[in-house]
Amino acid sequence: MTTVLVVDDEAALLHALVINLRARDFKVEAAATGRAALEKVARVRPDIVILDLGLPDMDGIEVLAGIRGWSDIPVLVLSARSTSEEKVRALENGADDYITKPFDMAELVARVRAATRRSAMRTAGITDPIVTTEAFVIDRSAATVTRDGKVVRLTPTEWHILDVLAANRGKLVSQQQLLTQVWGPGFERQGNYLRVHMAALRRKLEPEASRPQYLITEPGLGYRLV
């Protein structure tokens, strides 16, 4: 779940923000001073910060700079000042958005979503989705299977099937699910396709194709990768 850190010293506004964001399925942390904000950013590691510039203990831009000194998380600035100088100053100092008070709650939430969506894209591709068993390794992003250090050549449909199974490793995947995912809708009756290609997969991946240890069939239901 997305964690939002809200920084504001007005209790009423802070409360309103917390309530509204919680209602929209965000996990919310709150801070009322610049010092507390910096501390919480470091400790909680939120996915986004909503920062009111009018804080009692330090200048809002300083807080922003303090965050930007070591982190790239999106910061959405909130302020009563609407002059373009103020906006430009915040944006040039690393803010991702600038909203003037009073603001509309729906818009603010939409802007929070937009900012997190973009920053999530960045971290998305980093972790390679690799599924391992004792006998072989499936690299879903590279579309390769390695067994005993050697890449196993799979045909397109074999790969598709294995990919679906790997995506639900351990879980049971029904035949219908597999058929529609791999062949598209309308092939739900072609259970024999599955049998043929599962056999090919086992021949290539299982140590003993006749006694499957990893590509398990769940009679009457479907298949499972363990």
Add this chain to the structure above:
Amino acid sequence: MTTVLVVDDEAALLHALVINLRARDFKVEAAATGRAALEKVARVRPDIVILDLGLPDMDGIEVLAGIRGWSDIPVLVLSARSTSEEKVRALENGADDYITKPFDMAELVARVRAATRRSAMRTAGITDPIVTTEAFVIDRSAATVTRDGKVVRLTPTEWHILDVLAANRGKLVSQQQLLTQVWGPGFERQGNYLRVHMAALRRKLEPEASRPQYLITEPGLGYRLV
């Protein structure tokens, strides 16, 4: 240099934007209709789009959706409407920012900078600008390939393909992905383009063009650079 595509049908406003952005060291392209905008996004590949929602030929949100269908570039929406419904609609549909007219030019430029800054972070940290294989070296920032110490001359399309593959080195890049990234949306069916240009690439880069070692084809799925 950062390239920005400005989409607006009011000649005066369009001109003002172009002038101001050029003065701030942006490379600027312009479009006056939704259709022209979509075409230019695919051809020019700007780093950011400034999109006025009030276009004569199609709904601004449609244009936005048309871009988002295949590309992640930042889109900054411009509109005369200031209701929160409109803002939310644009932001939920993939807009990165929403500015209401009339707007301050300095603020707009600051917001453009903020959006490009964030999107640049994404491509910077992840992909190494230089990709090396045993046979040749790809310098993505200089757009050159070196083989045996000599620069290999590539045609624009060849380079574009190689660039996409290099950005995902080791990973499988599907044919559709390659086609939309290189030719733009609507070319997903032209698999033969890929065949022809991949052949040319291999002739120039592979030691043995008939037995590819680096530009690997994964039948039925796509290509991979190793």
Add this chain to the structure above:
DNA sequence: ACGAGTCTTAACGGCTTCTATACGAGCCGT
């Protein structure tokens, strides 16, 4: 307006892969 370089388009052959079918093995409840 011309020419060099580039992209599109279409066709073909070779090879791999999928489909479709048939048959045997195993499991289950009666």
Add this chain to the structure above:
DNA sequence: ACGGCTCGTATAGAAGCCGTTAAGACTCGT
């Protein structure tokens, strides 16, 4: 023990995909 059902295996022909080539269309600079 037996019939019914599902699953695994084998195989031959059909279909699909890829690499290659070459010719026409196009773009650009001269």
